[in-house]
Amino acid sequence: MDTALAEQHSALGEEYENQPVPLTARKSLFAVSAVWVGFPMIMTSAVFAGIVVYNLGFVMGMGAIVVGDLILMGYVGTLSYLAGRSGKNFALTAADTFGAKGFRIVSAFLSALVIGWFAFQTGMVGSTLNLSMGWSAPWITLLAGVLFVALTFVGIRAISWIGVVASVLFIPLGVVAVVLAAADHGIGSALSYGGGAGVSAFGFGVAVTMVFACFADSGTMTADFTRWARNGREGALAAFSAFPVAYLIAQLAGALVVALGAAAAPGTAGGDFLHVLVGAGGVLVPLAIVFVFVNLGSVCAHCLYNGAVGFGNITGKTMRQLTIVLGVVGTVAAVAGIWSYFATWLNILGVLVPPIGIVLILDQLVFARRRATAAIAWKPFAAWGIGAGGALLTHFYAPQLSDAVVAMVVGGLAFTALAYLPVRAVQPALVGENA
Numbered sequence: 263m264d265t266a267l268a269e270q271h272s273a274l275g276e277e278y279e280n281q282p283v284p285l286t287a288r289k290s291l292f293a294v295s296a297v298w299v300g301f302p303m304i305m306t307s308a309v310f311a312g313i314v315v316y317n318l319g320f321v322m323g324m325g326a327i328v329v330g331d332l333i334l335m336g337y338v339g340t341l342s343y344l345a346g347r348s349g350k351n352f353a354l355t356a357a358d359t360f361g362a363k364g365f366r367i368v369s370a371f372l373s374a375l376v377i378g379w380f381a382f383q384t385g386m387v388g389s390t391l392n393l394s395m396g397w398s399a400p401w402i403t404l405l406a407g408v409l410f411v412a413l414t415f416v417g418i419r420a421i422s423w424i425g426v427v428a429s430v431l432f433i434p435l436g437v438v439a440v441v442l443a444a445a446d447h448g449i450g451s452a453l454s455y456g457g458g459a460g461v462s463a464f465g466f467g468v469a470v471t472m473v474f475a476c477f478a479d480s481g482t483m484t485a486d487f488t489r490w491a492r493n494g495r496e497g498a499l500a501a502f503s504a505f506p507v508a509y510l511i512a513q514l515a516g517a518l519v520v521a522l523g524a525a526a527a528p529g530t531a532g533g534d535f536l537h538v539l540v541g542a543g544g545v546l547v548p549l550a551i552v553f554v555f556v557n558l559g560s561v562c563a564h565c566l567y568n569g570a571v572g573f574g575n576i577t578g579k580t581m582r583q584l585t586i587v588l589g590v591v592g593t594v595a596a597v598a599g600i601w602s603y604f605a606t607w608l609n610i611l612g613v614l615v616p617p618i619g620i621v622l623i624l625d626q627l628v629f630a631r632r633r634a635t636a637a638i639a640w641k642p643f644a645a646w647g648i649g650a651g652g653a654l655l656t657h658f659y660a661p662q663l664s665d666a667v668v669a670m671v672v673g674g675l676a677f678t679a680l681a682y683l684p685v686r687a688v689q690p691a692l693v694g695e696n697a
Contacts, residue, residue, distance in 0.1 A: 274415075274416055289418075294488060294496065296426045298484075298500050299426075299508040300429050301560065303508040304383075306383065307509055307513050308517075309532040309534050310516070314469045314517070315455070319456040320457075324514075327473055331510055335505045337623075337670070339498045341501075344485070345487075347494035351572075354575065355626070356368045356618075356622065359621060360638070361637050361639040364636075364639055364643065366576050367643075369576055370572070372479055372615070373483075373568065376572075379479065384593060387406040387555065388400060390554055395540070403596050407589065410559050411586065411589030414562075414563045418487075420563070421560075424556065427560075436512070438539065443519050443538060452517075467664040471665045481619070487564075488500055519538065520533050566589055567585070612653065613654050614669075617645060620673050621645050624677050648672060649676060652671075653665040
């Protein structure tokens with residue numbers, strides 16, 4: 263059986279789970295960008311952009327969206343530069359900073375989170391088609407899970423192509439939805455939309471956190487994708503194609519659908535525009551159905567790939583073996599209805615994830631020469647905990663601020679201070695003494 267798996271693994275392409283991608287196996291800027299660009303250009307991005315605009319109004323809401331996107335651009339872009347330069351996946355990168363054993367904690371944590379994302383997005387397929395078409399949510403969710411696991415099993419090449427297809431579908435259908443939404447009052451009326459949440463509206467900082475948190479986990483694990491870039495510059499450019507470009511396109515579509523009054527439930531479903539397409543009838547109905555599977559299939563494949571590569575490095579198993587195991591777990595969770603806990607999920611991401619990336623960036627770009635070799639490096643873990651603690655206090659006592667931004671700033675300052683602590687050196691033995 264091991265021989266069969268090895269032959270299958272070879273036929274589908276090497277994934278380099280436990281070593282840097284060699285320069286001879288690196289991919290073009292277009293191929294790596296295609297992997298990333300189809301990830302944020304999804305309906306989920308439109309949904310949460312719509313929720314932001316519903317709470318803050320169109321102008322202020324778009325302001326929060328742009329701020330969050332720019333933060334993601336700097337954060338993911340820098341991590342992608344590191345990955346393109348080294349060819350290492352997230353787990354191998356984390357091992358350099360958190361230690362040969364300590365990285366397992368960080369990698370397992372983020373890998374588990376992205377499998378949660380896989381479950382949420384897979385469940386969203388069933389929920390979306392149930393609301394728009396009346397189909398059975400559990401059965402559609404199960405079908406989607408099987409299809410997405412099969413797609414991920416093929417590897418990075420399939421994820422690259424599904425990203426291209428998802429983007430090609432999203433842009434024209436998003437434009438059609440906005441045009442249909444603007445039919446009554448014109449697109450210019452969106453500028454005067456002041457929001458509809460009233461006194462229950464959340465603040466600007468919460469909106470920025472929401473924008474960032476949607477891709478905090480996979481953005482932190484960007485190395486799993488951008489390690490395939492030919493160098494650090496192309497890794498950063500590939501990330502730029504996603505943040506802000508692709509992400510903002512999806513967000514603008516969702517924001518306009520809400521601001522133009524075409525959203526079915528702007529407070530909960532935000533800028534979901536599938537019902538707009540289905541309501542128009544004709545060829546848009548089958549296109550909308552295909553769109554749901556391809557669009558959410560893209561993000562599901564990305565998340566499952568992240569999780570499989572991460573746990574593969576920890577367990578010594580291949581990405582494809584873990585894809586099957588984790589895919590089954592995620593699909594079962596999706597059928598069980600995990601998406602109903604998504605608000606809590608976003609809060610966790612905004613508080614706990616951002617300090618990890620900042621610590622990696624500072625350790626490997628600024629303080630690499632001050633790094634001490636250890637199985638478990640305590641300074642990065644301490645900075646992670648301090649950053650998360652600061653974000654948690656912000657969440658409860660200063661909700662007008664962004665948890666994610668506070669987490670990064672506090673975590674970064676903590677690690678900078680800790681990095682300047684003296685490193686204990688081993689004293690050489692004097693002549694005549696026993697070493």
